[in-house]
Amino acid sequence: MELETLTPDKVEAGSENLPKNGRPRVVVIGAGFGGLSVARQLANSEVDVLVLDRNNYHGFWPLLYQVATAGLEPESIAYPVRAILRQYPNVSFRMTEVKGIDFEKKQIYANGHAMPHTIEYDYLVLAAGSANNYFGNDALAEQTNGLKDINEAVQLRNKALTAFEQAVSDPDPAHRKSLMTFVVIGAGPTGVELAGAFAELIGHVLRKDYPMLDVNEARVILVEAGDRVLATFPTGLQKKATQQLQKMGVELMLGNPVSTIENGVVKLKDGTEIAASTIVWAAGVRGAMLGDTLGVEMARGARVKVQETMQLPTRPEVYVIGDMAYLEGFKTHDGKTVAYPMVAQVAIQQGKISANNILATIRNKALSTFHYRDKGSMATIGRRSAVFDAYGIKQSGYIAWLGWLFVHLIYLIGFRNRVIVLTNWAWNYFTYDRGARVITK
Amino acid sequence: MELETLTPDKVEAGSENLPKNGRPRVVVIGAGFGGLSVARQLANSEVDVLVLDRNNYHGFWPLLYQVATAGLEPESIAYPVRAILRQYPNVSFRMTEVKGIDFEKKQIYANGHAMPHTIEYDYLVLAAGSANNYFGNDALAEQTNGLKDINEAVQLRNKALTAFEQAVSDPDPAHRKSLMTFVVIGAGPTGVELAGAFAELIGHVLRKDYPMLDVNEARVILVEAGDRVLATFPTGLQKKATQQLQKMGVELMLGNPVSTIENGVVKLKDGTEIAASTIVWAAGVRGAMLGDTLGVEMARGARVKVQETMQLPTRPEVYVIGDMAYLEGFKTHDGKTVAYPMVAQVAIQQGKISANNILATIRNKALSTFHYRDKGSMATIGRRSAVFDAYGIKQSGYIAWLGWLFVHLIYLIGFRNRVIVLTNWAWNYFTYDRGARVITK
Numbered sequence: 001m002e003l004e005t006l007t008p009d010k011v012e013a014g015s016e017n018l019p020k021n022g023r024p025r026v027v028v029i030g031a032g033f034g035g036l037s038v039a040r041q042l043a044n045s046e047v048d049v050l051v052l053d054r055n056n057y058h059g060f061w062p063l064l065y066q067v068a069t070a071g072l073e074p075e076s077i078a079y080p081v082r083a084i085l086r087q088y089p090n091v092s093f094r095m096t097e098v099k100g101i102d103f104e105k106k107q108i109y110a111n112g113h114a115m116p117h118t119i120e121y122d123y124l125v126l127a128a129g130s131a132n133n134y135f136g137n138d139a140l141a142e143q144t145n146g147l148k149d150i151n152e153a154v155q156l157r158n159k160a161l162t163a164f165e166q167a168v169s170d171p172d173p174a175h176r177k178s179l180m181t182f183v184v185i186g187a188g189p190t191g192v193e194l195a196g197a198f199a200e201l202i203g204h205v206l207r208k209d210y211p212m213l214d215v216n217e218a219r220v221i222l223v224e225a226g227d228r229v230l231a232t233f234p235t236g237l238q239k240k241a242t243q244q245l246q247k248m249g250v251e252l253m254l255g256n257p258v259s260t261i262e263n264g265v266v267k268l269k270d271g272t273e274i275a276a277s278t279i280v281w282a283a284g285v286r287g288a289m290l291g292d293t294l295g296v297e298m299a300r301g302a303r304v305k306v307q308e309t310m311q312l313p314t315r316p317e318v319y320v321i322g323d324m325a326y327l328e329g330f331k332t333h334d335g336k337t338v339a340y341p342m343v344a345q346v347a348i349q350q351g352k353i354s355a356n357n358i359l360a361t362i363r364n365k366a367l368s369t370f371h372y373r374d375k376g377s378m379a380t381i382g383r384r385s386a387v388f389d390a391y392g393i394k395q396s397g398y399i400a401w402l403g404w405l406f407v408h409l410i411y412l413i414g415f416r417n418r419v420i421v422l423t424n425w426a427w428n429y430f431t432y433d434r435g436a437r438v439i440t441k
Numbered sequence: 442m443e444l445e446t447l448t449p450d451k452v453e454a455g456s457e458n459l460p461k462n463g464r465p466r467v468v469v470i471g472a473g474f475g476g477l478s479v480a481r482q483l484a485n486s487e488v489d490v491l492v493l494d495r496n497n498y499h500g501f502w503p504l505l506y507q508v509a510t511a512g513l514e515p516e517s518i519a520y521p522v523r524a525i526l527r528q529y530p531n532v533s534f535r536m537t538e539v540k541g542i543d544f545e546k547k548q549i550y551a552n553g554h555a556m557p558h559t560i561e562y563d564y565l566v567l568a569a570g571s572a573n574n575y576f577g578n579d580a581l582a583e584q585t586n587g588l589k590d591i592n593e594a595v596q597l598r599n600k601a602l603t604a605f606e607q608a609v610s611d612p613d614p615a616h617r618k619s620l621m622t623f624v625v626i627g628a629g630p631t632g633v634e635l636a637g638a639f640a641e642l643i644g645h646v647l648r649k650d651y652p653m654l655d656v657n658e659a660r661v662i663l664v665e666a667g668d669r670v671l672a673t674f675p676t677g678l679q680k681k682a683t684q685q686l687q688k689m690g691v692e693l694m695l696g697n698p699v700s701t702i703e704n705g706v707v708k709l710k711d712g713t714e715i716a717a718s719t720i721v722w723a724a725g726v727r728g729a730m731l732g733d734t735l736g737v738e739m740a741r742g743a744r745v746k747v748q749e750t751m752q753l754p755t756r757p758e759v760y761v762i763g764d765m766a767y768l769e770g771f772k773t774h775d776g777k778t779v780a781y782p783m784v785a786q787v788a789i790q791q792g793k794i795s796a797n798n799i800l801a802t803i804r805n806k807a808l809s810t811f812h813y814r815d816k817g818s819m820a821t822i823g824r825r826s827a828v829f830d831a832y833g834i835k836q837s838g839y840i841a842w843l844g845w846l847f848v849h850l851i852y853l854i855g856f857r858n859r860v861i862v863l864t865n866w867a868w869n870y871f872t873y874d875r876g877a878r879v880i881t882k
Contacts, residue, residue: 056606057879073861075514078879082650092653095606095880117610151882165497165536169558209523212533416868416876420514420861427857435857438498438519439536441592 023048026358027108027121029098031058031081033344034127034322037351043088045359052110054097056080059150060412062344065190067153069197070437071428074150076420079413100293103315123317123358126290127351130323130342133284133301143261144281147190156280158439163277164206167213178275180218183266185258186283187224189379192241194280195222196382199248204432220250221274225257230379230387232341234333237387240396244381285342287324299326300339308369310354319354322347330372345375380404464489467799468549468560470539471568472499472522474785475763478792479566484529486800493551495538497521500591501853503785506631508594510638511878512869515591517861520854541734544756564758564799567731568792571764571783574725574742584702585722588631597721599880604718605647608654619716621659624707626699627724628665630820633682635721636663637823640689645873661691662715666698671820671828673782675774678828681837685822726783728765740767741780749810751795760795763788771813786816821845
């Protein structure tokens with residue numbers, strides 16, 4: 001995860017630069033919700049847009065936990081960026097990893113698969129998303145699995161399924177039990193969704209796959225430092241989610257922060273020790289590591305401080321959006337004003353504002369400031385069970401679950417991906433099965 | 442690929458053995474077409490069956506080339522073994538890698554994920570399939586990609602797609618051209634299907650994805666030592682396949698064996714040199730490496746010599762079937778008698794005979810010998826284009842292609858996998874797209 005800063009002298013001779021054709025060039029780093037929003041908003045305008053991403057696909061991370069729990073195959077939540085952008089003649093894409101930025105020279109140093117190279121920009125939008133936050137605790141990073149990208153999701157799937165395979169031939173009852181124990185740390189939407197999906201995987205699928213194991217020994221434990229699940233949701237929905245999780249057999253350990261994790265044993269503040277082979281870290285997220293290399297003012301969660309126009313305070317031609325950006329103005333349910341959350345809708349709307357402000361600058365118009373239209377939030381907990389606080393509707397249970405399904409299918413990019421996901425969901429629903437429970441290497 | 446021979450003294454203390462319950466135990470190594478055929482034939486009989494495989498899934502290898510060319514996601518051709526076998530009360534499964542077999546003690550030494558352990562058998566069926574055959578040439582193995590399992594298919598997909606991403610930023614015209622050159626070595630069904638699929642991927646998808654590249658520079662070259670494609674097919678279909686491949690733009694280099702591959706340059710016998718970043722080895726297959734460790738008589742292609750009952754000549758309780766087994770008796774189109782080919786139907790039918798012979802032994806009945814019912818063979822070349830020589834029907838073109846689709850959907854295991862594959866095929870067909878063209882790490 002360490003970013004090497006690639007200064008111009010380290011860029012090899014022969015590095016070509018992209019030709020500029022006289023039109024202003026907007027470089028967008030990241031092809032997530034934010035980056036794609038910028039590109040779409042600038043499509044067919046008077047600028048050239050170049051989108052950079054280390055992957056060649058846009059990942060639909062809201063469904064990542066389903067890849068980790070064998071409900072979906074990775075390719076169904078990944079959509080090739082070129083397939084999205086090729087319809088816009090002024091937008092191009094390059095798969096490359098950004099290593100550093102020289103704000104003075106307006107240059108990006110990137111490590112493409114071919115060779116290091118520099119890319120010039122007139123306007124820059126940083127939309128590189130987020131990373132796991134271990135708060136400097138290396139043991140956390142080593143002893144737990146994250147769930148931030150497809151690699152981590154597949155690793156987690158492999159680990160969970162392999163643990164059950166190992167349990168079959170493990171003669172030591174205590175160790176066998178630890179192989180069937182899943183600890184999810186952090187009861188935000190990711191942690192809640194993942195814990196629920198693990199409980200269903202065990203109860204509906206692994207119970208049948210492993211008749212020789214006493215699957216009643218299996219545990220899914222959701223650990224949370226705070227005293228509630230889904231802290232950002234309305235109180236009523238928190239209670240519903242708590243009930244639904246407990247009904248599914250998820251053990252909740254609230255108000256009990258992790259003190260240490262050593263040799264596969266999670267120790268909580270109150271002294272509880274849990275031996276578990278699968279431990280997931282869903283308790284901390286920070287802005288992408290790229291932010292650390294910029295030499296600009298950072299805020300909580302390693303996010304870059306931005307103005308309400310989404311510009312860097314010191315560099316009006318540089319915009320930072322989405323998970324990477326720190327901007328206060330979000331109203332919580334209990335009336336506080338905090339930073340805008342790291343969710344897709346914020347990134348999408350900040351992307352639009354950034355694109356509009358870039359065009360406004362070029363056209364000598366006044367810039368706009370960011371005003372969030374909060375579409376709300378939702379989390380699925382399991383089969384016919386979700387909490388939904390969006391579009392002015394507060395629901396839990398079956399209707400919330402249908403709403404969750406519908407919204408996620410709509411936002412998923414690509415007709416093929418929608419059909420594949422819907423097929424998997426229908427299959428999982430009617431058969432109580434998880435077809436993607438294969439262990440890959 | 443080296444198999445370490447794990448002798449009993451290397452098996453750690455504490456290795457448990459599987460309990461035996463007084464019924465004869467049949468251990469089947471490999472959950473491919475052959476191994477599953479044995480298990481199904483023995484289901485609900487008076488023996489206990491234990492199936493071992495290093496993977497937790499059955500891979501449907503006839504569609505592997507579509508994973509390698511981004512037409513299908515890996516999970517759609519993999520089906521969890523436990524999901525197949527859990528319906529049979531006398532059949533169980535263990536994910537483990539067999540390291541050696543002691544025929545005297547009737548024990549298997551295996552390296553499960555938990556720990557090394559021994560497994561006793563009364564009857565043993567070796568159905569571990571095949572591996573790439575590089576004929577002892579390490580350079581071939583290093584410089585080429587194989588296509589024998591899901592890992593290799595995903596590696597090949599990543600390599601081919603990454604090559605195009607690299608080409609975008611490569612300023613050297615010669616190197617850029619090599620990035621867009623695909624050499625497939627071996628014009629058997631795998632090579633032909635793969636070359637056709639690469640030609641379609643480039644012509645229909647990458648051409649649109651990379652408008653900045655001159656995709657006319659891209660080449661797909663099919664190299665074959667012999668003078669014909671699909672050597673085992675009837676002459677008429679060979680000609681049709683040749684025409685169809687050429688029409689799709691695949692360059693055929695027949696009767697021209699590879700002499701060396703160095704630094705990404707394939708040199709053929711006649712002196713032709715081709716610089717290519719993607720080189721696929723589809724010219725040699727051998728029996729699984731496990732065969733080498735047995736100390737038994739081996740035949741061509743590192744396959745184990747078996748009797749017509751599928752038994753080892755020296756060990757009547759050990760059966761060898763499918764790609765691992767060498768047994769002559771197959772009649773070619775030109776009237777020769779050769780060893781049974783490494784195809785699914787042979788493995789399936791040999792599996793049935795082995796299972797029946799094990800039961801016959803237990804029941805003191807006479808053993809049967811293997812008589813192959815040749816259902817024929819088929820290969821798809823591209824869109825609406827295939828050759829089909831099966832069930833007494835010889836066809837090429839559209840009808841052959843529909844036949845190929847139908848047969849493969851029927852043999853694919855699992856309703857979900859069929860729906861996902863059919864959805865992908867319909868999508869690929871109507872949109873000329875390949876939705877799974879994502880580069881994973």
